[in-house]
Amino acid sequence: MLTEVVLPGLVEPEGLRLRTRPLPETGPGQALVEVEASGVSFAEQQMRRGKYYDQPPFPFVPGYDLVGRVTATGAGVDPALRGRRFAVLTKTGGWATHTLVDAGDLVAVPEEVGAAEAETVVVNGITAWQMLHRMAKVRSGATILVLGANGGVGSTLVQLARHAGIRVIGTASPRHHGAVRTLGAIPLDYRDPDLPARVRELAPGGVDAVFDHVGGEGIVDSFRLLARGGTLVSYGTAATRDVPGSSRAPVLKLFARLLLWNLLPNGRRAHFYNLWAGRRRLAGYQARVRADLGQVLELLASGDFSAQVAARIPLTEAPKAMRLAESGTVTGKVVLVTGATGVTEEAAGHRAAEGGPRLVDGSAGRTGGEGPR
Numbered sequence: 001m002l003t004e005v006v007l008p009g010l011v012e013p014e015g016l017r018l019r020t021r022p023l024p025e026t027g028p029g030q031a032l033v034e035v036e037a038s039g040v041s042f043a044e045q046q047m048r049r050g051k052y053y054d055q056p057p058f059p060f061v062p063g064y065d066l067v068g069r070v071t072a073t074g075a076g077v078d079p080a081l082r083g084r085r086f087a088v089l090t091k092t093g094g095w096a097t098h099t100l101v102d103a104g105d106l107v108a109v110p111e112e113v114g115a116a117e118a119e120t121v122v123v124n125g126i127t128a129w130q131m132l133h134r135m136a137k138v139r140s141g142a143t144i145l146v147l148g149a150n151g152g153v154g155s156t157l158v159q160l161a162r163h164a165g166i167r168v169i170g171t172a173s174p175r176h177h178g179a180v181r182t183l184g185a186i187p188l189d190y191r192d193p194d195l196p197a198r199v200r201e202l203a204p205g206g207v208d209a210v211f212d213h214v215g216g217e218g219i220v221d222s223f224r225l226l227a228r229g230g231t232l233v234s235y236g237t238a239a240t241r242d243v244p245g246s247s248r249a250p251v252l253k254l255f256a257r258l259l260l261w262n263l264l265p266n267g268r269r270a271h272f273y274n275l276w277a278g279r280r281r282l283a284g285y286q287a288r289v290r291a292d293l294g295q296v297l298e299l300l301a302s303g304d305f306s307a308q309v310a311a312r313i314p315l316t317e318a319p320k321a322m323r324l325a326e327s328g329t330v331t332g333k334v335v336l337v338t339g340a341t342g343v344t345e346e347a348a349g350h351r352a353a354e355g356g357p358r359l360v361d362g363s364a365g366r367t368g369g370e371g372p373r
């Protein structure tokens, strides 16, 4: 049997449900992964509000990424993968004790790296690495501005940039400034109305790149802060998470703005980064993810990168993990853990009896979260 967390509809975190069902058959090209750790990402905050750009239909199993060991392989998949630890980008389905994945999406995790530590760099590591090195192509000696430098992607970006010899200015709430400084960035308060002036004091000629997941009207300041030849990498619309209405409208408005800036002769570039772009050409996409995440995992294994685990919370306490991730009090990644921390059926039932997520009937059909993507 497997246990999984179900997001049934537009609910508060306490509305998450636990479900058990038989382990699925492993089909051709697939691997069954026993999940050790899965992350709580900003995407789930948007998904539970129905505000994710590519919103999955309810009910589904959330979980944007995971780390675990392969326990079964389907036809055409090397059986030698069984027992080894891998990271997988899933978009949904990671908040479970087991999940079926496309074997091509498996990225090997060095044995010396713990599951929760590796988990912190799956979606965050791929996103940060590709934005920094593939999209903005920032060179050593440059100065960049990272919004939300204490967050999952932000704290990863700061470390990767520092490792590449890049100077980083990072925005965060004052309570996180100590942590941001420890990561190697110069912290600034993102609520300071004079933030652009503060950035200009530190980089009078402008910055070489800005990484902006906030969107909204503030994106104009991000673009204006660029030096000539600089690059804006926009990758989210966090500013509109709680604004009622279409999940797509703020993104489309943002795209139009970026397009316009690129058409004007201003000597600067503006891009939107999308982690899933290029997945239609699957083999090439998977090879890039393996290469880029592989580099971040190597940095983690060598000690050149320090995993920012904000908290390890048992899978059966997913509501608590979600509340914490949304609290604005954490640095790094909130990680849901299974295995030794105990997500047996008994533990799930016990926690449900204590007022944790309710166990529901395991005979329900497949959800959007369990298959390979």
Ligand SMILES: NC(=O)c1ccc[n+]([C@@H]2O[C@H](COP(=O)([O-])OP(=O)(O)OC[C@H]3O[C@@H](n4cnc5c(N)ncnc54)[C@H](OP(=O)(O)O)[C@@H]3O)[C@@H](O)[C@H]2O)c1
Binding pocket: 040, 041, 042, 043, 123, 124, 127, 147, 148, 149, 150, 151, 152, 153, 154, 171, 172, 173, 190, 213, 214, 235, 236, 237, 238, 239, 273, 274, 275, 276, 325, 327, 328, 329, 330, 332, 333
């Ligand atoms: N486009 C893509 O392919 C892609 C891929 C991955 C992630 N993302 C996006 O990346 C963003 C970060 O994801 P995550 O999982 O790292 O989230 P996270 O761990 O929850 O971090 C969010 C960060 O944003 C900060 N923040 C919130 N409101 C802000 C504002 N108005 N101005 C500046 N900073 C603000 C938070 O600061 P406090 O802690 O002070 O609240 C926190 O540092 C999300 O918007 C997500 O959608 C996009």
